[in-house]
Amino acid sequence: MTDFNQILGIETSCDETAAAVVVAAQTVRSSVVSSQIELHARYGGVVPEIASRAHVELLTPVVAQAIVEAGIENADVDAVAATYGPGLVGSLLVGVSAAKALALVWDVPFVGVNHLEAHLYASFLEEPTLELPLMVLLVSGGHTMLVNMKGHGDYEIIGSTLDDAAGEAYDKVARYLGLGYPGGPILDELSLQGDPTAIAFPRAMKNDGYDFSFSGLKTSVVNHVRKNPDVEAADVAASFQEAVADVLVTKARRAAREYGSKGICIGGGVAANSRLREAVLDACVADDLQAFLPSRSMCTDNAAMVAAAGWHRLHSDGPSRIDLGANPSLSL
Amino acid sequence: MLILGIESATAQVGCAVGGHEGVLASCHTSKGRRHAENLAPQIDFVRRQARIELEEISVVAIDLGPGLFTGLRVGIATAMAMAHALNVPMIGVSSLDLVAFPVRFTSRLIVAVLDARRGEVFSACYRHVPGGVQRITEPQVITPEDLAGELQATGEDVLLVGDGALRYADLFADLKGVDMADHGLAHPSASSLVQLAHAQALREEWVQPWELQPMYLRKPDAEINWIRRDS
Ligand SMILES: [Zn+2]
Numbered sequence: 001m002t003d004f005n006q007i008l009g010i011e012t013s014c015d016e017t018a019a020a021v022v023v024a025a026q027t028v029r030s031s032v033v034s035s036q037i038e039l040h041a042r043y044g045g046v047v048p049e050i051a052s053r054a055h056v057e058l059l060t061p062v063v064a065q066a067i068v069e070a071g072i073e074n075a076d077v078d079a080v081a082a083t084y085g086p087g088l089v090g091s092l093l094v095g096v097s098a099a100k101a102l103a104l105v106w107d108v109p110f111v112g113v114n115h116l117e118a119h120l121y122a123s124f125l126e127e128p129t130l131e132l133p134l135m136v137l138l139v140s141g142g143h144t145m146l147v148n149m150k151g152h153g154d155y156e157i158i159g160s161t162l163d164d165a166a167g168e169a170y171d172k173v174a175r176y177l178g179l180g181y182p183g184g185p186i187l188d189e190l191s192l193q194g195d196p197t198a199i200a201f202p203r204a205m206k207n208d209g210y211d212f213s214f215s216g217l218k219t220s221v222v223n224h225v226r227k228n229p230d231v232e233a234a235d236v237a238a239s240f241q242e243a244v245a246d247v248l249v250t251k252a253r254r255a256a257r258e259y260g261s262k263g264i265c266i267g268g269g270v271a272a273n274s275r276l277r278e279a280v281l282d283a284c285v286a287d288d289l290q291a292f293l294p295s296r297s298m299c300t301d302n303a304a305m306v307a308a309a310g311w312h313r314l315h316s317d318g319p320s321r322i323d324l325g326a327n328p329s330l331s332l
Numbered sequence: 333m334l335i336l337g338i339e340s341a342t343a344q345v346g347c348a349v350g351g352h353e354g355v356l357a358s359c360h361t362s363k364g365r366r367h368a369e370n371l372a373p374q375i376d377f378v379r380r381q382a383r384i385e386l387e388e389i390s391v392v393a394i395d396l397g398p399g400l401f402t403g404l405r406v407g408i409a410t411a412m413a414m415a416h417a418l419n420v421p422m423i424g425v426s427s428l429d430l431v432a433f434p435v436r437f438t439s440r441l442i443v444a445v446l447d448a449r450r451g452e453v454f455s456a457c458y459r460h461v462p463g464g465v466q467r468i469t470e471p472q473v474i475t476p477e478d479l480a481g482e483l484q485a486t487g488e489d490v491l492l493v494g495d496g497a498l499r500y501a502d503l504f505a506d507l508k509g510v511d512m513a514d515h516g517l518a519h520p521s522a523s524s525l526v527q528l529a530h531a532q533a534l535r536e537e538w539v540q541p542w543e544l545q546p547m548y549l550r551k552p553d554a555e556i557n558w559i560r561r562d563s
Pocket of ligand 1: 115119268269301
C-alpha cells in the first residue's frame with residue numbers, strides 16, 4: 001500500500017474547476033477550487049458550453065497551484081485521478097483529457113472516478129474512523145439520493161428523487177423569490193430571519209418509501225406567494241427549507257434504522273445547508289447514531305474527494321485504461 | 333527540436349511527432365468521434381513508433397479551431413496538460429490554415445471550408461506563397477449559400493478544401509471556376525500541424541500553456557440569446 005500514495009485529483013464535472021493533492025486518501029496536502037459562479041449567475045443556472053470553456057482556461061493554473069500549495073514537485077505525483085461521470089459531458093471531457101495527458105507524461109497510473117463515489121469519500125477524508133455500514137444522504141443540485149454504504153466500494157442506492165434534485169428546488173424557489181444565484185446559500189441566509197413554522201408546505205412522500213419528490217413543493221411555494229403577495233420572503237424561505245430538511249432527514253433516519261446503519265452522514269452541495277445539518281444532528285442524537293457532517297468546503301464539489309476515491313479505486317481495481325472517456329450518466 | 337502536434341477540431345482526431353527531419357510518426361482516426369477515448373492511446377502509439385520519450389518533446393503544437401466545440405476541447409485540454417507537465421511552450425495553429433496548407437501548390441484562390449453544423453461553415457481564403465499559404469481573409473462563420481454567393485462574386489478560379497466544402501458540394505459544384513479537393517484532404521492533419529509549427533518554433537513564436545486561446549468563432553448559445561434579449 002505504499003505505492004501510489006500521493007494522488008493528484010481533478011474535478012470538472014459541473015461548474016467548479018478543482019485540483020487537489022491527497023496522500024493515501026487521508027491527508028489533504030492541497031485543495032484548490034475555482035468556482036465559475038459569476039460566469040453563470042446572469043443565466044440563473046449552469047450553462048454547459050460556458051462551463052466547458054471556462055474549464056479549459058482554468059484547469060492548467062488550478063493544477064499548477066494545487067501542486068505548488070502541496071509543496072511537492074510534479075515528479076512526486078504517484079497517480080492522477082479525475083472524475084469521468086456523472087456530470088456535463090463537455091466539462092467532464094476537459095478533466096479526463098488533461099488527467100490522462102498528465103499521467104502519460106509523468107508515466108504514472110490514471111484512474112477514472114465516479115463523482116458520486118467521490119462525495120461518499122469526502123466524509124472519510126475528514127473522519128477516517130467512520131464506522132460502516134453508513135447511511136449517506138447525498139444532496140446537490142444534480143442529485144438527491146440515499147445510499148447504504150456497506151463497505152468500501154460496496155454501495156446500494158435505496159432511494160432517489162423522482163423529479164427535481166433538492167438543490168434544483170432550492171435554485172428554482174430562490175429564482176422565483178428573486179433572490180439571485182446560486183439559490184441555496186442565499187435562501188439559507190435569508191431563512192435565518194424567518195419563521196420555519198409560518199407556512200405548512202407539503203412534505204411529499206414523507207412516510208412513504210425512500211424516494212423523493214420536490215417538484216410539488218416548488219409549485220406549492222409559487223402558489224402560496226401568488227395568493228399572498230405580502231408574505232415575508234424570509235418566512236417562505238424558512239418554511240420551504242424546513243419542509244426539505246424534514247423530508248430528507250425523516251427518510252434518512254428511517255433508512256438508518258431499517259438497514260442497521262452505525263451512523264448518518266451527508267454530502268453534496270445541499271449538505272452545506274445549515275437547517276439540514278442541524279436536523280441530521282438532532283436526529284442522530286435522538287436515535288443514538290453517529291452523525292457526520294463534513295465541513296462545508298468538503299460538501300461542495302472539490303478534487304480532494306476525487307483523489308481520495310481514486311486512491312481507493314486504484315487499490316481495489318487498479319488503474320483505468322488510457323482510452324477511458326466521459327460517462328455523463330454514470331451511476332453508483 | 334521535437335514537436336508533438338495534436339488536432340481534434342473536426343470529426344477526425346490525430347497526432348504526430350516531428351522536427352528537423354520532418355514528421356517521424358503520425359496517427360489519425362475518423363470513426364465514431366471518440367476523441368477523448370482515442371487521443372491518449374494515439375499519443376502513446378506515435379511516441380513509440382517514433383522511438384522517442386515524451387520528455388524529448390520541446391514544443392506542443394495544437395489545432396486551435398475553429399471546429400466542433402467538444403472535440404476541439406479534448407485536444408486543447410490534452411495539449412495544455414502535456415505542455416504543462418513537460419514544462420514546454422505551445423504553438424497554436426488554426427484548423428483552416430491546416431486544411432489549406434496541403435493544397436498550397438496552386439495558383440487558384442484557396443478557400444478552406446470546415447463544417448460548423450447547424451447549416452453553417454467556418455471559412456477563410458488563402459494564397460500560395462513561398463513555403464506555404466498566406467491567409468488573406470479573417471476566419472468567419474457563414475452559411476454555405478452565402479459563401480457560394482461570395483465565391484461567385486470574386487470571379488476567380490477557386491479551390492475549395494475541407495469537410496464543409498464536401499458536405500455542401502451540391503451548392504458549390506455548379507459554380508464557374510470552382511474546383512474541390514477530395515476526401516483525403518478534408519480534415520486538418522497533425523502532420524501539417526507539425527510542419528507549420530516547426531517553422532514557427534524556429535522563430536520562437538510560441539506561447540505558454542495558460543496563454544493559449546481556442547478559436548471558437550461562435551459564442552455559446554446562452555450568451556447569444558442574452559445579447560439578443562438586451563438589444
Ligand atoms: Zn457533486
